[in-house]
Amino acid sequence: MTVLKPEKSLWIYHLNTGSCNGCDIEILAALTPKYDAERFGVKLVGSPRHADIVVATGPVTAVAKESVLRVLEQVPDPKAIVVTGVCGITGGVFRGGYSLAGPLDTLVPVDVYVLGCPPKPEGIMVGIIKAAEVLELKRRGMYTKEVVRVSEKGEVLDAVR
């Protein structure tokens, strides 16, 4: 029954925590007909309650922190969080700014990092596919909370464990 695996249906929720909008444009590019994310069962949903994977961008500003935490709380389990762009991973160009409350992994556990500023759509797609593997491990109860890094061009730098 591998074709009916829950991980073949990935509903993603796009969460902007205060990014420069560069990564958001690339996420939308990954959903366009050229890259056709729907062939992996990916669908963009508008409500966090419908989501399996949260694709987050941005360094989590102080204003956005409360809302981000509330949104992530609403996502039903099993869920995976993909952070795209270096500013979501380390703070990037915004690091040390007075208005930051993040990056996101200081607030909630993150499963996949997609490096790059911004990453290419290929990188984001690979990040989502890796998140699907993370979801499968979580469903089986075999997940060890190791973060998977994906380069901006889509090379996988760590194994999913």
Next chain:
Amino acid sequence: MTVAYWIGWLIVLSIWSFLIGGFDRKIVARLQGRYGPPFWQNITDFVKLLYKRGNLATRTATSVVDVALIVGLVAGVLAVSVLPFAGTNGTFQVLAFEGDLIIFAYAFALMALVYVVVGFAGRSPYTIVGASREVSMLISYEIPFILVLVALGYRAALLGGATVNSIFSMSSLMQAKSQVGILVGDPIMLGAFLILLVLGPAMVSAVPFDIPEAETEIVEGYSAELHGPRLAVMFALKHLKLIAYSYFLWSIFLSPSGLAWWANLLLSLLGTLVLSVAINTIPRAVSGRFRIEQGAKFYLIGPGLASLLLLVLVFA
């Protein structure tokens, strides 16, 4: 025996409804030059939703939502069960009684009301806006729908020679069909079929009339606060509605009579696929979403006036 046959038929239809949803996504993807998801994608989505666990919003009235969803499922099963299906000798109806056409219309309105109740029970701005939009759409498409059913029943009684007190029953429609062959051959019936076809997208809440669940504006409207198995039931209800409506159109108007049961079954599945592509997929692929007042105006002026005309023609 009948019960086993009926349950089997329900299972086949519900699996087929998910497959139709998958074909829909595949066809739209191909039209856009994409590869698209596999055609069983909607079954995967349904199974996935059953696995999800989380907390509902504290303000959501959970018990109301649960009761509404159960009522919706019962209404969906009822709508399918009053329709004639392929039996060992011709067609066969599980629930046959006088006025079953009204039960069908009632079940459809009930399914729309389930959306409304779920929306208001969600108590989030998105779900409430979705529910109130569903109410306005319901008012605008229900009037032509009922008028067409009246015209349809009366015409069938005239054609089949049934008595006036059985004008709202499927059996008189079947009787008329056995006389005419294929029911759309009759001009009044053709008119009714075309109006029902135009009403289709609103009945099954497909684009351009999916205004109550516009996912880009009000994040799926009434189901915005649901997740997991409850959302799965909502998802199934939507598919059930689509297949019930297209199977209604197929079995009343288009299906030929006097076939072997297996030919009838295969043709039914094929016919519902073609009709649901016409109702759901093609409008979705070629058009964007209307605004609510455009949708309401469209249905009251277009099919509304057409159904009044049809009624006048029938009684004239």
